Amino acid sequence: MPDHLTSTRPSIIGPASTSGLQRSGSVSFAWDVDPSLAEVLFGPDPRDPDVLPLEQWQKEGVLELVKTGRHRAVYRLELPDDPSGTSLYIKRYRAADWKARWRRLARGATSRREYRGMVAVADLGVPTAQVVAIGGPLWPGHDRDSWLVTVGVPESRPLDELLSDNDPAIGPALRREVVSQVAEILARLHDGGIWHGDLHAGNFLVQSWDGERPRVVLIDLHPLLRHRPTTARRLKGLARLASAFGSSVTPSERWVFLKKYMEASAAVAFDEVTRREWAASWRPMFCRRRERMWRRMDRHWARGNRRLLIADSAEATCRGLVFLGQRQLEHLRDRLAAVPPPDGTGVPLATGRGAVMTSMLRFDRAANGGSARDAWELGHALWRRGLPVARPWLYVETPRHGVLVVPVPDQAVPLAEWPDHESVEREVGILRDRIVRSGVSIDDLGSDQVLVDPENRDRPLLLLPTWTGKPVRTASPKVGPRAAMWLAAVSLAVAGCLSNTRNVAEPPVRHSVQAERFTLLSDVPLKKDHWLIDDLERLERHIVSGLSLPEPSREVVVHVFASRREYESFLASSYPQLPSRRAYFVGTPRRLAVYTFWGDRIQEDLRHEFTHGILHSSLKRVPLWLDEGLAEYFEVVGPKPGGVNTEYSDRLAAAVANGWQPDLERLEQLEHVADMQRVDYEQAWVWVHFLLHGHPRGPEVLRRYLGNLAERPYAGLLGPRIEESIPDADRLLLAYVRKLPTLGHPMVVTPAVGSSAAVSAP
Known part of the structure; x- marks a missing residue:
């Protein structure tokens, strides 16, 4: 692979012309391709095909469908024999109806129009993706699919994902920096007379490296429109993007966005009078745009979208967020539909970034008409409106009962059980007012649907979406007296709970x-x-x-x-x-x-x-590290022992990549629980897992040692026995860690040597 593709930080600015690409084909269909990638895309004997070999790549396991729609599909292609892990993103534009076919007959290939937009945007100094191939008709009048191939942006995350992440590492300073860069990009586009027809947070990627300033990259540059940059158009574009940020951006960050846009624009005066005029005009435009977006997103969410998985069966209806994966969702559907656990039971769910313990809220069919589906819809409606809610991850519903699964912090307690309810009285009133202003009824909102999180000082209150949140009119809501009455009732409930x-x-x-x-x-x-x-x-x-x-x-x-x-x-x-x-x-x-x-x-x-x-x-005695290692091993829920603690395996894999070495000798010297750190628990767990599933002689070594402990309290150290039976055990353990299943690679249960089950990586 050429250096400009395999380096860890390739140039991301799109080329100003197709001079670096070689053209082949005819007017009806032509390819402009980076010469170094021609063989990768078309093979050793290219014949100017108008379709890339998608089926062949899928069979080879190097192509993944990222998203698809009626008029466009996006794929990720892992480049073969590329140690840097560079990927190519392939967009295939197609026409699903006669209107779309007429549009591309009249306007030309969509991929070439997007590429011309990328050139115009790059000329304004806006970072965008590097184009390595364009395929499609050169002129209008041809009804053919078109293709656009770009290099993946390394070390990047989508902007909407980063802003909605609650990771403490993403602090206010980083968020303001990213929001400011987005405002600068938008100012450059508008100063150049370019308006994006469908701009939202998902159109931006954020590159970040340790200790360096993050970098925002603009992608998906279709459709682009040319307009004269008037003040009204600028404010409308700002309000549209700010509302598209949704609940992931705070009000103060929205004002940073507006201020930075005015500073960065060369055509907008940045004085006190102009700032006040823009703020007065922008605020109502933003609110109207946000309300329209809420209604549109409610309709869009109800009928399904790419962030939602549908896993209905003959016995139950089921919906879940896409990061849970179809396989896990179907497993949970069958389990929860057959035997619903009690209300409040914890269930661990695997996500793309670690295992998370969630809480199950049970809805038995009763006269009150409450259902898991209603709570699911209410929870996501509140989340889209920026309210602090335990966002539902999935629901399962049968004719007899329903289960809603939500992530709830361990330390959160119901408001009725909070001893110092006066400390949150003001926040409760503000929260109720926000709920009404967002168009949701609070008639039957009770103290059991409001949780207090003492460790979250910024947002101490959290809603459980289990009340009947009927739509209400948002004009001039009068919630003061009702809020006072509700808080008085809560005070009585708190007193009653404490007295009993x-x-x-x-x-x-x-x-x-x-x-x-x-x-x-x-x-x-x-x-x-x-x-x-x-x-x-x-x-x-x-x-x-x-x-x-x-x-x-x-x-x-x-x-x-x-x-x-x-x-x-x-x-x-x-x-x-x-x-x-x-x-x-x-x-x-x-x-x-x-x-x-x-x-x-x-x-x-x-x-x-x-x-x-x-x-x-x-046993007569159990060494501390082995006691904790076996407890960590058996705590993993599953039909048989041997499940993988994916949180541990992920962290251990990262530690091994950073040069970590096992130290069983130190582990065996620990005598007090207070001396054990998180890495010690992880190492104890992986040693037990390795002995039971990673080496043929491991189970016998461990069982014989435990048998000695059953006979006498002191049987020496286990480490020398491992070294004697399994030479080079440290190296084998490191290799075993690298092969452990992680959240990105589902576990496979196979028979183990000398035990009932084992877990191996695919």
Whole structure:
């Protein structure tokens, strides 16, 4: 590959002409191609085809469909034998109806019109993608598909994705810098008389490197229009793009956008009078444009779009966000439709950037008419309007019940349980007013639909979209008296909740379930056939049989509190030396106990701590690192052990790429939980996973060591045994980490040597 394509930072400014491209073909269809890519695109013996070999690339596994529509499809082609990982993006413009065919007959090939627009934009100094091939008729009058091939922008993210990301690394300074660059680009376009007919945040990519200034690149330059840059057109274009940013941009960032545009434009006066006039004119235009955009997006969302997956079946309707993946969505649909868990149960979902624990909200068909589908629509309507809402990730609905899955912070509590409700009284009033002004009813909005997040100082309130949010007229809303009455009712509810709280210094005893190997005491009523009980019983059998442990000699008692507040109060009074965590295993010579609360991640927490209990019930002693490694291994939810903690595998893969080396000798010297850091938990987990699934002799080494610990409390260190049985174990572990399944590569479960299941990477 040529240097200008394989370098890590290629030139992104589009060429001013096709002088660097070689033309072949005729007037009816011609290709202009970078000579270095001719063989990649057409093979060693090109015959001027009018269609690229898409099917062949798909069979080879190097072509991915990025998005498709009636008139355009976009593909990503991974270049063969290119160590830099450079990709080509291929746009195929087609005509889906007679109107589109007439347009390209009259106007010419769409790809060539877009390329001419890219040339004009690049001449204004605006960064855009590098074009390496154009295919299509040279003149109007020909009804043929056309092609545009560009080099992928390295180290980049879409602007809408970056602005909507809650990553703390994306701070206010970076956001303002990116918004300012977008304003500068728009000012250059308008000064040059160019208006984009469909400009939105998805048309921008943000390049970023560590320690360097980010760079905004404009892509998808179709359609472009030529206009005289009047003040009215400028304000209209600004309002359109600002409204297209949606909820991802704060009001202060919108004013930064307007101010930077005026500063960057060579034709706009930047004085106090002009700024006030523009601000007075721009504000109502922006609000009208935003309201129209909301209504259009509501209609667009209801009928489906490229950010939405539909996974309906004969038994259930299902929708989910596209980053969940069709395969995961269908699996969750079948699972939740068959046996819906209790309200508030946590379920881990795999995303493109890590595993996230979410909470399930259950809707049983009742007289109130509430449904998961209504909550799904309400949640996304509120999110599009910039309101702080737990945005639904998926819903499943059957004729009997429905389940809505939303991400909720662990530390968030209902407003009714918040002890200092006066501290958020003002924010609650403002939030209610914003909901009404966005056109959503708050008639039955209750304190259980408002959460308080004490760790989020900027947005302490979070909405659960489970009330009937009927559309309302937004003109002159009068919400002051109603808000006051509602807050008074909330105050009474808070007082009632606090007064009815039992003595939290005692563990739960209200309900009990006696299983074969453990007893569960809970403030939440659970039947013996509850899925959580079944999961713990299966887990106990997997631990004992999978590790060849002797039968547990002591019973494990599991305590489940009804709320996090009661759980933490109990720990503070009974074990004040313990730091705050969601769950604990406490082992003494007389008792093995697990303490947790009914929250979003109860299944994961119970599996982890219950594993500790079974190990200490079967063995004389368990080394700290191995105790935590086995608990991390068995906490991964799945039908059989061996699932991959994708959060750990992702971080370990990144650490290996940065030169990390395993250090089992140090790990074996740790004696206190307070000494273990996150990387120690990750390394402990991967050593256990490697021993059970990464080497033929690994399971026997681990089981024999655990067998010795069942006979006597001190059996030496495991590290020397591993080194003796598996020479060069450190190197093999690093290779194993590189092959572990990640969120981008689904796991494959296959039989393992000496165990019931194993996980391997494709």
